[in-house]
Amino acid sequence: MIPGRLPLRPMAHPGLGLAATRTAKYRLPIILARTQNARRWETTKVDVEGDKTGHIDANPMESIIFFDNLFPLKLSSYFFWRPWKSQRDFPTVLKRFNTSTLGMFDPEALIKKAVPSDVPVDIIEIIPRTKEGGAYVKFRYPRYSSAADIHTKISESLEKYPIKPWFSPFRGISAGLVLGRPWLEDLYRLPKSRLRVEFVPAKDSEPPGELSQESLYNLFRRYGWIADITSQPPDSKVLPKYAYVDFVGVKDAVMARNCLHGFVVREEGSKVATRLRLSYEQRIKPHNIWNWISNHPRIVIPILAAFLAAFSVVVFDPIREFFVKAHVMKTLEITDSRFYKWLKSQTTDILSFGRHHDGDKGLHALFSHRKDLIDSIKRTLLETEDTFVVIHGPPGSGGRELVLDQVLEGRKKVLVLDCKKVVEARGEAGTIGKLAMEVGYRPVFSWTNNVSSLVDLAIQGTTGVKAGFSENLESQVTKILQTSASALKDVSLSSRKKTDNDAHLTDDAYLEAHPENRAVVVIDNFLHKTEGKTIIYDKVSEWAAALVESNIAHVIFLTTDTSYAKPLSKVLPDRVFNQVTLGDLSSDVAKHFVVSQLDNGPASEDKDDKADQGESPLPVKTDKQKRKDLQELDECIEALGGRLTDLQVLARRLKVGQSPKKAVSDIIDQSASDILRMFLLTATKTTGSGSGEGSEKKWSNEQAWHLIKSLATSESLKYSETILHNTFASSLTPGATNPEAALESLANAELITIKSQHGRPTIIRPGKPVYQAAFVRLLEDPVVKSRMDLAVLTELAKIEGKNIEKAEQELAVLAGLPNGPAQASGRVNYLLDKLETSQKKIEAFEKEMGGLKGVLGKEE
Secondary structure (H helix, E strand, O other): OOOOOOOOOOOOOOOOOOHHOOOOOOEEEOOOOOOOOOOOEOOOOOOOOOOOOOOOOOOOOEEEEEOOOOOOOOHHHHHOOOOOOOHHHHHHHHHHHOOOOOHHHHHHHHHHHHHHOOOOEEEEEEEEEEOOOOEEEEEEOOOOOOHHHHHHHOOOOOOOOHOOOOOOOOOOOOEEEOOOOOOOOOOOOOOOOOOEEEEEEEEOOOOOOOOOOHHHHHHHHHHHHHHEEEHHHHHHOOOOEEEEEEEEEEEHHHHHHHEEEEOOEEEOOOOOEEEEEEEOOOOOOOOOHHHHHOOOOOHHHHHHHHHHHHHHHHHHHHHHHHHEEEEEEEOHHHHHHHHHHHHHHHHHHOOOOOOOOOOOOHHHHHHHHHHHHHHHHHHHOOOOOOOOOEEOOOOOOHHHHHHHHHHHHOOOOOEEEHHHHHHHOOHHHHHHHHHHHHHHOOOOOHHHHHHHHHHHHHHHHHOOOOOOOOOOHHHHHHHHHHHHHHHHHHHHHHOOOOOOOOOOOOOOHHHHHHHHHOOEEEEEEEOOOOOOHHHHHHOOOOOOOHHHHHHOEEEEEEEEOOOOOHHHHOOOOOOOOEEEEEEOOOOOHHHHHHHHHHHOOHHHHHHHHHHHOEEEEEOOOOHHHHHHHOOOOOHHHHHOOOOHHHHHHHHHHHHHOOOOOHHHHHHHHHHHHHHHHHHHHHOOOOOOOOOOOOEEOOOHHHHHHHHHHHHHHHOOOEHHHHHHHHHOOOOOOOOOOOOHHEEEEHHHHHEEEEEEEEEEEEEEEEOOOHHHHHHHHHHOOHHHHHHHHHHHHHHHHHHHHHHHHHHHHHHHHHHHOOOHHHHHHHHHHHHHHHHHHOOOOOOHHHHHHHHHHHHHOOOO
């Protein structure tokens, strides 16, 4: 049985003397003069060559008491690594810190004050322990007393008259009798509330005994409140055996460790003694929150995703709306600033070296011809109708210039969204980035969607639930357009003032009453490519419908596709669109346009450009020569057509000195070369317009040549008659077996134009007016004509061969019928006639093919 007060056991060890352990590194010598009424304070000489194990031994009639709370314990880790880290320097620093007013709080003075004057002891030395906030006091007592009695008197005195240092106003100094053999190590082991109690042999010849939790409690409870005692697991093979004692306070653990380290105890019923070896242990706190998070990913991950989404909305959405508004109002563009415009006006004459340029007179002539259309669109933007304005025309008809340069000239609240740049972007990240750039949406982290997709996939593979970190293309496009709509509403309301007569109206009512203040959204190249990116057009259409229905903005669509009504009717089924159709210019207007282009500045600029590119510039025509050339324009423009882009090319060629006939001939040759390269010499796979990247063509070279050959001799073809031709109806080319899909694909590639009447296709015409002449030019090339006719005849011969093969197979089946029934004779005769007809066609094809091969053999 362990007694209530454990007696002090002798700690002397042979060969470990007092002088040998008093080194300068472990203790602070304090030498005081003997006075008549004072106790004796003395120390011995330091032996630096002695044993440096760091243990303190006490001789007979000597003992040790540990006083805690003499130094600030929380600063021990800081001061331990400072230049005064030795146990001797830090108390000296504290002495210097204490002024005369605070001299009573000197650690030495506190120890002297803690020992009552009626206690018969002689203080031998004081050994500070700065990292543990206390000090060992070694003393000598008389024979008629004991160390336990002296400790009791000191503890009662401190309890009755508590001594509180300056850094601890609420907790006083306490004293504990050292029962073990203290070890004064200077390792970086800071005090902790958990003690690791190891059970080691008291003697080398005896095995140690393991103390029970009850014995440990009785032994350690006197030093403070114990939170828990944890014994070593029974199946653990770690030696020496150990147990954990967790104190509530760190200072209680410090007192227990300094008083019981090295203490030898024998548990009741045990025959062997055990020495306790104590050390501080970092308590591993259970990460309950993290464990719950890691064990419940199906709950935590959606919550985290929602938090990130909310954070993005709160932080980034206002920033993005600001940039969208700045993009629409062009407030951050230097070219729209007043300083830039003033600087440009002041330096134009200097930089142009005296040359003054008028505006683009050609475009002005065109706009004058279309003045009624421009005025009609302007009036629409002043009305309160919530509908679209759709401007449809073939490529190069000048729709973009008409809208941006004439209808919206001088308007600041304009947002232009070019669908061509968006749908031609590679990958989802590229599409999102281009769409954000078009509307001014920034910052945009399109690249993070790829990383989020990988994280989402990994979480789904481990938990079975999709985390939702990544967003698909549809959700991100919707988010960008919604933010843009919110910014556009602020832009439309930016001109509203509190002094207006209708300032009391709500935002929606104000926008409905003032259509002239609404922003204008121009959606260019709508339905540019419909394969693979239909989601973009669907979302843009829905977004545009929301803008016009909410009276946030006017929306103008610019498209070259004739099927625009289908997607727009889906989002606004009860509205009639304001449709404006732009056709080719008439001959008189086209001629006036070209002439006005020729008067638009001297031709020397283009001549200089040619010289810069390393080409020999053509001689500039004089005014007299130009007048003679103009007489040829009527015939040339009739062959060229009224397409605006072709007329601009003609005007540029005339400027550099070419005659109209030569310029038109070169344009026709270039168009014929483009048609030959894109439609007649292509492989089965294509990446051209009208088909997805790397996708299979929906038309064959033979079908394209049939149209070219037919349109070269006729201005138009009947749609129904064309799809019945064998080249379309019975094509053997993979992917081109559907005649209607083939014609639609060729129309999207701009080889032909399909005119509709009452919603159904009726007429097929060349894709551009100049293509009519280009088709004729291709027919005039004997090599191209012979080669393509040979390809068409070869395919037609294969088609007839297929028909013969089918007829022969059916005849073989009929021949196998028993007794040759008379009912099958009609079918047999029909198949024989069909076989004969196909055979005659093949013979005619082969005869014609022989002639074409002869032409190819002669021509180079």
